[in-house]
Amino acid sequence: MRVPASNGYSHAQARTQQSPENAPRPSCGQQGQERVITGNRQTSWAFADAFSAEEDALRWARDRSREAGLRPVSPGTGAALRMLAATAAAKAVVEIGTGTGVSGIHLLHGMRPDGVLTTVDTEPERQQFARQAFRAAGFASNRARMIPGRALDVLPRLTDSGYDLVFCDADRTEYLDCLDESLRLLRPGGLVCFEGVFADGRTVGSGPQPAEVLRIRELARTVRESQDLVPALLPVGDGLLCAVRR
Template sequence: MGTGSVGREQARARLSGGGPTDASVGASPLHVLRFLAAALRAKAVVEVGTGSGESALWLLQGMVPDGVLTSVDADSAGQRAARAVLREAGVPTARTRLIAGRAVDLLPRLTEGGYDLVSVGIATTEYPRYLELGVRLLRPGGVIVFAGIQLASPDTRSALALALRDLIRVIQADENLVPVTLPTGPGLLAVAKRA
């Protein structure tokens, strides 16, 4: 069996079974993303930070079968690699839109109120801006998730820690937002939009 077919089998296993090394029941951030996509019966999802394509596979696994994932990342080379992972997993090209560019520039171009779930998988000093842009994209009842949120950061004066505090302040001031922090992996902050 060639290396390519092993890669395809592993990619398919990731999409259909829960990951090559992860059990299908677990509490990793990827499990949570898949769960949220399934619970929301997500048909349209935006992912900020394509990475290796692994989180896209988990999101797609939770979404409805004809759902479309839009993934935005400034790293076009990384997106090419993710596209190959998705292709190896047998994901139809019609189920994904990979867009290269800065999310803060591209998210305003997406349909307002047209998405069930927005996943922000990058660490950024622009957390409040991503919240604003993401909430604008969500339908009522939709959820925005910030991954890698360390609420108890040892460096409380870093630009990232200040941005996180600003994010929390903005969320707490908005009665239409319902937040929850999940201590899974490096931490998740999920925020539901009431109306």
């Protein structure tokens, strides 16, 4: 798990910043408050990301993910997805990027007991690991519909306005196209979520950036400026961009 940098503060500096003799006085106002927040940010983010305990099936899926050279969602991101699925009382969810089942387990836990997860991945072998993980987590085989293939080939075949939540964790260069498809798939009040929008800090970095980062920036602008969406960027894992379709 990678934790976002804290603007140059080391752990030692953070501890010094928190000590009573170095703590900003109340008279410092907003500037003093900002220094305290900055000094504690790295520790706070790490604590938040590890807040929710994960079961054996999730740990097994994470191990398979590491062996495959993948980077699954962090525990904090998984917990956020679980909560969002529960908040939406989601019965039908689309997941773009099955991986080895880490995010799928979180989504299934948050969904209604009769809900079905439709999960798409270009690698069928990974989906076999996900099947095992779902079964180990206690989910019946009919709770997940696994479709092998490229997302932009599969999504057009899914039902318009038939889904409560769409979660994207695949090729970042295709995120904008996935947004268009997601808005078609979602019912009014449905949620779309994109994983990895911080791009390890490169999204807000200066200087030339690869096409992936440029596309993520374009996605963020599009979501923020859309009149059809109510957005929020959650600082969990490597950044979770979420929006509700009006």
